[in-house]
Amino acid sequence: MPKTLIIDAHHHWMPEEHYDNPDPLIRTGETVVRQPDRLAIRREGVQLFGPPAMTADMGAQIDEMDRVGVHQAVLHVGCWLDWIDVPAARFINDEMAKVTERFPGRIIPLAHVPALEAGGRRELKRAVLKLGFRGVGINTHISGALLDDKRYHPFYRLVSDLDIPIFVHPSSELPLAHPHGMEQFNLTRNLGRAMDNTINIVRLMLSGTLEKFPKLRFVFTHLGGAWFALRNRLNPSFWDKREQGYFDKFRQRIFIDTAPPFWRPGEIRFAMDMVGEDQVLMGSDFPTIDRLGDAVAIVKAVRASAAAKRKLLGENVASLFPDSGR
16 A cells, blocks of 8 residues: 555546437437537536546546556546436446456446436446445436435435445536526536535435434535535524534534645635544546646645545545455
């Protein structure tokens, strides 16, 4: 094991076949716009998904990881999961298994499934028990159903039985009726997705979902939206008379990553103070955001002890996604 293990907890990939031909899976009213180095899926002028070509080229990604010293990456297909049915999920998982085998020791694979479908749950079981995947990737909602919706309970029971963490990426659009004030200025992504994360974290706690499923562990991207900054503002001991410190009992089951690399080191330090140094993971949003080196450099610049920085750079991810040898 390297002296300082560096693991990117928020790293994107999709199969080359899907990147080259997304059209069969896109929805009514959406269009695919192709550019030399990127494709985009748009609806009424709003960009829902825009992966660069490197997203489908794991070899090029590994080269960049080597260049900046990233040893492993947790792979998530990101917003593309919003368009995935059970057959497409099975294809993604099979292709990720091939990529994982091609680059041994470099990838922490996540299963990708439609979480509300029985076929999706069967595919999750296959991906974990037969392919050896170490977690499951989902998005913040499915057709407006937020993560505390009771329709997720069969999925959560299976995840609990498999004892794997859930990595949550924002969905391509908000579960809010238009106009929601974010249609312009790229706010659907820049602000909306942060709010989507925040709402889901709080609802998982207040709805009783985390109490009903005590083995569930969630990783939320983008520092969990505004959760780390607003948790005291949302203190339910004042607003709905729950006991003081109600959120604290779930502290060790919500993890957040540092993607994208637009934060300042002081903001990451603040997040560590608010949620705990064991709960923050280095993330990059690479290659959607082509700044993998910056993602590492920002974390290295955080004012923290050497032990805490090692946790942030890789040890926390390694503990969350242990190599079980399956």
